[in-house]
Amino acid sequence: MFAIAVHGGAGTLSRRDTSEEQEQAYRAGLSEALDAGYALLERGAPSLDAAIAAVCVLEDNPLFNAGRGAVLTRDGAAELDASVMDGRTLNAGAVTGLKHVKNPVALARRVMDHSPHVMLVGAGAEEFARLQGVELVSNEYFRTPVRQAQLHRLLEGSAEKENDLVAFGTVGAVALDSDGNVAAATSTGGMTGKRWGRVGDSPIIGAGTYANNEGCAVSATGHGEYFIRTAVAHDICARIQYLGVPLATAVDGVLNGRMKQLGGNGGVIAIDRSGNVVLDFNSEGMFRGVATSAGRRDVAIFR
Ligand code: ASP
Numbered sequence: 001m002f003a004i005a006v007h008g009g010a011g012t013l014s015r016r017d018t019s020e021e022q023e024q025a026y027r028a029g030l031s032e033a034l035d036a037g038y039a040l041l042e043r044g045a046p047s048l049d050a051a052i053a054a055v056c057v058l059e060d061n062p063l064f065n066a067g068r069g070a071v072l073t074r075d076g077a078a079e080l081d082a083s084v085m086d087g088r089t090l091n092a093g094a095v096t097g098l099k100h101v102k103n104p105v106a107l108a109r110r111v112m113d114h115s116p117h118v119m120l121v122g123a124g125a126e127e128f129a130r131l132q133g134v135e136l137v138s139n140e141y142f143r144t145p146v147r148q149a150q151l152h153r154l155l156e157g158s159a160e161k162e163n164d165l166v167a168f169g170t171v172g173a174v175a176l177d178s179d180g181n182v183a184a185a186t187s188t189g190g191m192t193g194k195r196w197g198r199v200g201d202s203p204i205i206g207a208g209t210y211a212n213n214e215g216c217a218v219s220a221t222g223h224g225e226y227f228i229r230t231a232v233a234h235d236i237c238a239r240i241q242y243l244g245v246p247l248a249t250a251v252d253g254v255l256n257g258r259m260k261q262l263g264g265n266g267g268v269i270a271i272d273r274s275g276n277v278v279l280d281f282n283s284e285g286m287f288r289g290v291a292t293s294a295g296r297r298d299v300a301i302f303r
Contacts, residue, residue: 001178001274001275001292001293001294002033002041002042002145002175002176002177002178002181002275002293003041003175003277003288003290003291003292003293003294003296004037004041004050004051004173004174004175004176004290004291005029005045005149005174005175005269005270005271005277005279005288005291006030006033006034006037006055006171006172006269006289006290007167007170007172007173007216007219007221007239007268007269007279007286007289007290008026008029008033008055008058008155008169008170008171008175008219008223008287008288008301009061009064009065009170009171009286009287010065010222010265010266010267010281010283010285010286010287011166014226014257014284015285015302017047018194018301020268023301024141025052025063026063026301027062028297029057029058029061029064030058030287030288030289030299031059031289031290032057033054033057033058033093033171033173034054034289034290034297034299035057035058035175035291036053036057036102036174037050037051037053037054037291038050038128038291039185040053040124041046041175041177041178041293042127042293043099044177045179045183046086046177046179046181046183047086047087047175047177047179047182047183047217048086048109048175048183048185049086049174049235050058050085050173050175050177050183051173051174051184051185051217051219052106052109052173052174052185053059054172054173054175054185054270055082055105055173055185055186055187056103056105056106057103058173058289059102059103059104059171060103060147060170060188062144062146062289063064063169064169064170064171064186065105065169065170065171065189065190066080066104066124066169066170066171066187067080067084067103067142067145067189068141068142068144068188068191069103069142069146069147069171069189069205070142070143070179070188070189070190070191071076071150071171071190071191071195071220072143072147072148072149072150072151072189072192072193072194072197073149073190073193073194073195074151074194075145075195076148076151076154077099077139077143077201078142078143078147078189079097079098079099079185079190079194079224080095080097080098080101080104080141080142080188080189080190080191080254081094081095081096081097081098081104081187081188081189081190081199081200081202082095082098082104082105082107082108082185082186082187082188082202082203082205083095083098083105083119083186083205083208083209084105084108084112084183084184084185084186084187084209085107085183085185085204085205085209085217085232086112086181086183086211087181087182087184087212087213087216088181088182088183088213088217090165090211091113091182092112092118092205092206092209092284093108093109093110093111093113093115093118093119093201094108094111094120094204094209095107095108095111095119095120095121095125095189095205095299096101096119096120096121096122096125096199096203097121097122097125097197098122098126098127098129099126099128099302100136100137100138100139101125101126101129101134101135101136101137102134102135102137102141102276103134103135104187104242105115105185105186105187107128107134107222107238108136108187108203109128109130109133109183110128111125111128112134113284114132114274114301115128115237117142117285118185119203119204119205122197124270129284132177134178135273139291141223142189147189148263150192150231151192151193152177152204154193154216154220165250169188169189169221170187170188170189170200170202170208170220171184171186171187171188171221171223172184172185172186172195172208172218172219172220172221172269173185173269174216174217174218174219174270174271174277175209175217175271176217176272176273176275176291180213180273181194181213181273182211182212182216182217182259182271182273183211183217184209184210184211184212184217184218184219184233184274185219186202186203186204186208186209186219186220187202187207187208188200188202188203188221190202190218191223191224200222200224200225200228201220201222201224201225201227201228201230201232201233202221202224203221204228205233205234206221206231206233206234207224207227207228207231207232207233207234208224208227208232208233210234211232211237211239212237212241212299213273214240214241215236215237215240215241215272216236216237216240216247216250216270216271216272216273217270217271217272218230218232218233218237218268218269218270219233219268219269219270220232220233220267220268221266221267221268221286222264222265222266222267222283223263223264223265223266226259226262226264226265226266227259227266227284229259229262229264230254230258230262230264231253231270232254232259232260232268235254236250236251236268236270238252238255239254245272246276247270247272247276247278248276248278248279248280250270251268251270251278251280254268255268255280255282255289256265256268256282257283260282264284265281265282265283266281266282266286267279267280267281267282267283267286267288268280268281269288269290275292275294276291277290279300284302284303285301285302285303286301287301288300288301
């Protein structure tokens, strides 16, 4: 049994404002990411490789808020965060505040595999990237006209709706491989108009990303501050370990419990060793997809 699930963020679009073509483009992007990860799992590759391959595809796709097409800071720059975690070893890697690394998730993996650390920040992380021979690009590579327009609307105060301001579009993947190991990966540009070096949940192990074979693997998307405060990804995992509840119950308890009461919204994808996959959110929609060796294959946006 093997399986992979991906997300492309929770709630940038409302059903009312989404055209048929837009919907098709998002679905195609999610499918392409699923295919990349699934092909690796089919060849017996580890779940972490599959999750990272899927996230790289989404980072390269300008529709999603990660890598190319990331949302912009108040200063008009792209500033990227990512993290990965291996549920077999509990090894993890994370990077934040990157401005030139083409695929932040791949650098997070290198932090895990080739440094004694878990998390590297900004200029230091980019110095490490150079030493590792990771592909670097100019900040312009990440900036698309759509994101520039979003920032403009935010700065002039004409963003029509909350989602225009925050533009959740973070990407992530969780996978289970045929050896029974789970893994998670998440990558983001954060939130539109962020400043002062703001860091969200995506690169925080335990908040936006977590994986432990004894519980599950989780990748989150949503209003990061709330996900950090309630340690969403780790809490889901811990409920399975300590309470013995099913994956869906653990996810529901966290998304619709304290986090929601505090005002947080967003969603998660999660997978456990038995191949259960949950894609759940308390927002209007979440770009998401799942493919399993048992034949389940589905890509969806709205509820
Ligand atoms: N969680 C991300 C952050 O707060 C945003 C998102 O999911 O789109 O940085």
